[in-house]
Amino acid sequence: MAYVEGTGIGPYEGAKVQVMSSGRVSVVTGVGTQGQGHFTSFAQIVAEQIGVSVDKIDVITGDTDQFYWGAGTFASRGAVVAGNAINEAAKVVRKKIFKLASEHFNAPEDELELEDGFIRVQDIPQQSISLGELAGMANPTRGAVKPGTEPGLEATNYFGPERGATASGIHAMILEVNPETMQIKIQKYLVVHDCGKIINPLILDGQIHGGVAQGIGNAFYEHLKYDENGQLLNATFxxxxxxxxxxxxxxxxxxxxxxxxxxPMGVKGAGEAGAIPVGPLFAQALEDALHDVDFEILEIPINSNRLWEIVSGK
Structure with a gap:
């Protein structure tokens, strides 16, 4: 079952990236998080630009006391919209780091290297300064800030895509059905997905696996049942x-x-990639497994009882 998925829609997200005098890096964005791995993924984006380890980066999401503006987490947009806002803010901070270090060392920017929380002159290890020290220098206690500059190693940026980035993929499974009880067993499940640039493969796999689990529940197990008066009959687990x-x-x-x-990052969304095609794939697999019977599944969710009714023509 192949699919395409519109992801990363607007209107926008924003982010602030700041190097603190302690050497730690603060990242704040308005987008919320519910377990998608944003803290790790966003930290990785900044780490790649600023040259610090992920454990030195503090990420805050969805806190209006820290960052006012944002639209929210939906439509597989976190990495696409907030991720690009964070990346662009980190790029600006990176430029400020190189500019200030160039002035400090009296060396061209292209002769500097940024790594492990330090910026240094290439091939001259003793000419090195930590990002924490550099952040302190960027906030002068004496003298005026030069025209066209601002204190601190920080930047705020926004990203608003004109249109969404389209992800795509394919799901396949081998399904076994007991023709007497209509109980099922999934023997094998395979997903191939293209979400553009991969930030964290483990988190990506986790999102897809979780989506498939939700899709399986929606396709065959989960069903809200009501009586003739509209009273929910299965309200507990x-x-x-x-x-x-x-x-x-x-x-x-x-x-x-x-x-x-x-x-700019070339990313596409992946949050719904696991769940989208599972329902129709399930229907196709059930029809194929019971190919000796002439029937067609036009509904989900379905369960063993309902499958027996459909196959029996009831």
Whole structure:
């Protein structure tokens, strides 16, 4: 089952990146987080630009006391919209680091290197300064700030895409059905997804695996049942069947990496990639597994009882 997914829509997100005098780096963005791995992914984006380790970066998301503006987490847009805002802010900070260090060492910027929280003159180890010290120098206690400059090693940036970045992929599975009980067992599940530049492969796999688990629940197990008066009959997990590790198989994943031309980082969204095609794929697999019977599945969710009714023509 192949699919395309519109991701990373606007209107915008913003971010502030700041090197502190302690040498730690602060990253603040308005986008919220609910377990997508934003803290790690956003820190990796900044680490790549500023040359510090991820454990030296503090990320704050969705706190209006720290950053006022933002639209929210939806439509697989965190890495695309907030990620690019963070990346662009970090680029500005990187330029400030090189400019100030060039003045400090009286050396051209192209002869400097930034690594492990220090900026140094190439091949001259003794000419080195930590980013924390440099941040202190960027906030002078005496003298005026020069025209066209500002104190501190910090920057705020916004990114608003004109249109979303389109991700794509394909899901396939091998499904076994007991023709007498209509109980199922997924023997194998495979996902190949292209979300542009991959920031963190482990987090990406986790998002896809979680999406597939949700899709399996939506396709075959989960169903809200009401009586004729509109009263919900399965309002507890005693009655509402969620898939567990017994129902969700080991998921094999592969990744394409076709960069998006619609944003500087070339990223596309992945948050919904696991869930989108599972329902129709399930229907196709059930029809194929029971190919001796002439029937067509036109609804989800479905369960063993409903599958038996459809196959029996009831």
């Amino acid at each position: 005693m009655d509402y069947h969620l898939p567990t590790s017994l129902e969700v198989p080991r998921i094999e994943t592969g990744h394409g990496e076709t960069l998006s031309p619609l944003n």
